[in-house]
Amino acid sequence: MAVLCAAAGATSARAGTELVVTGHGWGHGVGMSQWGAYGYARHGWSYRRILFHYYPGTKLGRSSEPRVRVLLAQNVHVATIGCAAPLKVNNGRTFTHRFKAGTFGVGPRLVLPIRKDGRGRSLGHLAVFSCARAPLTLDGRSYQGTFVVRGNGSTLDVVNALKLDTYVRGVVPSESPSRWPLAELEAQAVAARSYAVAELKSKARYDLLPDTRDQVYGGVAAERPHSDLAVYKTRGQILTWDGGVARTYYSSSSGGRTESVQDAWPGAAPIPYLRSVPDPYDTFSPHHDWGPYAFTGSRLAQRLGLRGTIESARIERDSSWRVSSVRLRLSSGATASRSGAAVAQALGLRSTWFSIGELELSTSEQRVLYGRAVRVVARAVGAKGARLQQQSGDGSWRTMRRVRGRTELSLVPHASTAFRLLVPGTSGTSVDVAVAPRLRVQALGTHLLGGEVLPHTAGPVEVWRLERGAWTVVSRPHVLPSGDFRTPLRLRPTVYRITAGGDGVLASTRTRLVVTRSLLATLRH
Numbered sequence: 001m002a003v004l005c006a007a008a009g010a011t012s013a014r015a016g017t018e019l020v021v022t023g024h025g026w027g028h029g030v031g032m033s034q035w036g037a038y039g040y041a042r043h044g045w046s047y048r049r050i051l052f053h054y055y056p057g058t059k060l061g062r063s064s065e066p067r068v069r070v071l072l073a074q075n076v077h078v079a080t081i082g083c084a085a086p087l088k089v090n091n092g093r094t095f096t097h098r099f100k101a102g103t104f105g106v107g108p109r110l111v112l113p114i115r116k117d118g119r120g121r122s123l124g125h126l127a128v129f130s131c132a133r134a135p136l137t138l139d140g141r142s143y144q145g146t147f148v149v150r151g152n153g154s155t156l157d158v159v160n161a162l163k164l165d166t167y168v169r170g171v172v173p174s175e176s177p178s179r180w181p182l183a184e185l186e187a188q189a190v191a192a193r194s195y196a197v198a199e200l201k202s203k204a205r206y207d208l209l210p211d212t213r214d215q216v217y218g219g220v221a222a223e224r225p226h227s228d229l230a231v232y233k234t235r236g237q238i239l240t241w242d243g244g245v246a247r248t249y250y251s252s253s254s255g256g257r258t259e260s261v262q263d264a265w266p267g268a269a270p271i272p273y274l275r276s277v278p279d280p281y282d283t284f285s286p287h288h289d290w291g292p293y294a295f296t297g298s299r300l301a302q303r304l305g306l307r308g309t310i311e312s313a314r315i316e317r318d319s320s321w322r323v324s325s326v327r328l329r330l331s332s333g334a335t336a337s338r339s340g341a342a343v344a345q346a347l348g349l350r351s352t353w354f355s356i357g358e359l360e361l362s363t364s365e366q367r368v369l370y371g372r373a374v375r376v377v378a379r380a381v382g383a384k385g386a387r388l389q390q391q392s393g394d395g396s397w398r399t400m401r402r403v404r405g406r407t408e409l410s411l412v413p414h415a416s417t418a419f420r421l422l423v424p425g426t427s428g429t430s431v432d433v434a435v436a437p438r439l440r441v442q443a444l445g446t447h448l449l450g451g452e453v454l455p456h457t458a459g460p461v462e463v464w465r466l467e468r469g470a471w472t473v474v475s476r477p478h479v480l481p482s483g484d485f486r487t488p489l490r491l492r493p494t495v496y497r498i499t500a501g502g503d504g505v506l507a508s509t510r511t512r513l514v515v516t517r518s519l520l521a522t523l524r525h
Contacts, residue, residue, distance in 0.1 A: 024289055110122055191250050357509075359428060360429070389428075419433065467494065
């Protein structure tokens with residue numbers, strides 16, 4: 001008699017480390033949080049109280065109404081300028097010409113159809129366009145004030161020069177929705193006005209950019225009655241500090257606490273009124289919390305310009321809770337460091353207030369025999385809400401437990417399955433475990449082969465025989481509910497292979513039986 005049992009050929013399995021990034025807020029976080037100001041306004045705060053909270057120690061002052069200059073276009077080849085009323089152009093010195101209402105294409109040589117014969121005339125390097133009874137248009141968008149156009153023969157720049165509060169009317173609804181409470185819009189108006197005055201540059205060709213590098217400025221199309229009212233009710237008001245105009249930085253969402261200027265921009269000198277303050281109503285912001293964003297160790301390394309695989313990340317924070325630096329450990333054993341700002345830029349994060357959590361999952365075996373246990377080890381560090389799940393037979397996932405730190409489980413799976421460790425919102429990291437039938441085979445005589453397979457539903461049992469270098473199925477014995485099977489089979493001196501499973505629920509199992517002449521002689525007796 002010969003008895004053979006199939007081995008699982010088990011090896012441990014590790015899914016690798018999944019790095020999960022979550023964070024708070026949107027923008028640099030210095031000064032006023034627009035969503036936080038919205039929350040304070042909804043709770044009855046006046047614009048003065050809002051401003052003094054975000055810029056502590058400042059005072060309200062008054063400004064004259066200087067002209068501000070906004071760079072609308074830079075290094076373009078053509079600018080389409082027009083007005084619905086008569087238009088005037090001059091070269092900034094002695095030459096002036098009037099046009100009827102219309103639109104003109106202006107190139108870098110500043111040639112306009114001024115001559116009586118209809119031919120063009122160049123105004124040199126400078127042309128100033130104004131329209132007394134209607135807004136000017138640039139490429140179809142309307143703006144108050146004048147356009148100062150400079151050309152160098154190859155490209156041209158267009159600067160919109162206009163009164164301070166007229167400019168602020170185009171900023172406030174571009175930065176804060178005009179449907180927001182009046183107190184927030186008033187605070188936005190004072191902050192925008194103060195920022196503009198602080199940025200005036202008498203020796204430069206322009207003062208401000210029309211986007212988030214300074215303030216978003218939408219011109220006439222952005223203006224709304226509700227925001228215009230906020231500008232009117234705060235007309236001329238600016239914030240001051242120690243007799244000068246305060247630099248009133250602001251951003252969309254702080255995440256719950258604003259950031260000190262020296263933390264946001266390393267090397268910047270501390271400014272008393274730009275220090276970190278609590279921002280409890282930032283919870284109104286849809287970007288108060290963001291993520292999670294999941295990265296494999298290799299993908300994160302690639303995004304950060306590193307070779308290899310990142311296994312762990314250690315974060316250092318500044319006094320405003322933002323990330324000042326990230327220390328990275330690679331699978332090679334090497335380490336690397338990146339600033340929080342560099343990581344945020346490389347990963348496209350909304351702010352430098354972020355965390356990097358780690359998810360790691362492993363099993364003691366990739367393949368086990370039916371009835372044997374497998375050990376599952378899950379580790380979640382800095383990954384809030386991490387869950388260990390097992391895949392059911394219908395493909396759905398069942399949460400086994402929440403994981404914080406290290407968790408170890410011993411399970412006896414009855415079918416091939418998978419485990420995964422994830423944070424809601426990510427696919428997580430997973431490990432497959434194949435479960436193979438337990439197969440026992442014995443030669444009961446020279447004409448009888450028997451055995452047992454568990455579970456009995458594992459799939460067909462097939463007996464193969466090696467004949468002249470090829471495998472041939474010689475029997476498919478019936479399996480009883482007990483798992484036992486027998487088949488009449490004349491054994492020959494050769495190699496037999498017995499297989500079971502492979503039905504999609506269980507992995508297949510096979511074992512070999514080598515029949516020799518001496519074994520046959522033993523079986524006869």
